[in-house]
Amino acid sequence: MRFTRNMVRNSRDYTTWTWLIALGFAWVPATSLAAEPLALQGIMKDMGRNMQVVVDGLSREDYAMVEKAALAIAVHPQPPADEKMRFMGFVGSNAPRFKAFDGETHDNAMALAKASKSGNGEAAIAAFQKIQSSCLACHQAFRKPFVEHFYGKAEVR
Numbered sequence: 001m002r003f004t005r006n007m008v009r010n011s012r013d014y015t016t017w018t019w020l021i022a023l024g025f026a027w028v029p030a031t032s033l034a035a036e037p038l039a040l041q042g043i044m045k046d047m048g049r050n051m052q053v054v055v056d057g058l059s060r061e062d063y064a065m066v067e068k069a070a071l072a073i074a075v076h077p078q079p080p081a082d083e084k085m086r087f088m089g090f091v092g093s094n095a096p097r098f099k100a101f102d103g104e105t106h107d108n109a110m111a112l113a114k115a116s117k118s119g120n121g122e123a124a125i126a127a128f129q130k131i132q133s134s135c136l137a138c139h140q141a142f143r144k145p146f147v148e149h150f151y152g153k154a155e156v157r
């Protein structure tokens with residue numbers, strides 16, 4: 001087969017496209033990794049860990065352990081001010097709802113701390129269930145939209 005000028009030109013086009021496609025694929029994962037985790041995510045991880053400590057404490061009837069973890073949930077650290085601004089900008093008119101879920105979680109965690117302090121196992125378990133419901137309520141309303149908005153859909157777990 002003879003090499004024609006046309007074939008050379010076609011093969012050059014082909015090479016260019018291969019490069020562009022390869023670059024395109026290299027670029028996609030790089031951008032989807034770009035979103036930094038929110039400070040909120042670290043705070044939430046700690047909330048989850050403290051809930052596990054509560055469960056452990058309840059089954060050991062170690063109420064000092066439960067009280068300490070409950071207080072840590074009630075007075076969890078706040079995200080930095082600029083992050084809070086981003087949240088409020090995003091939730092818009094739903095801000096009171098978001099804050100109410102946080103307030104409910106706080107109140108239920110305080111009730112758990114109080115029940116634990118008096119060594120009342122049944123009351124502590126009832127309060128624990130209420131906390132879980134308030135965590136769940138906020139997650140059902142806000143978690144997915146937050147993850148989609150602040151990390152992009154590729155990060156949804």
Ligand code: HEC
Nearest residue numbers: 038041044045047048051098101102105135138142143146
């Ligand atoms: C006011 C709303 C709100 C409340 C109340 C709330 N969360 Fe969250 N939580 C979120 C949002 C929003 C995310 C997603 C954060 C992110 O991925 O950056 C989240 C994510 C999480 C995660 C996943 C973190 C990870 O590793 O990606 C855990 C665990 C968690 N929350 C635990 C809790 C527990 C336990 C409670 C109750 C004691 C609670 N949350 C209460 C809003 C809330």
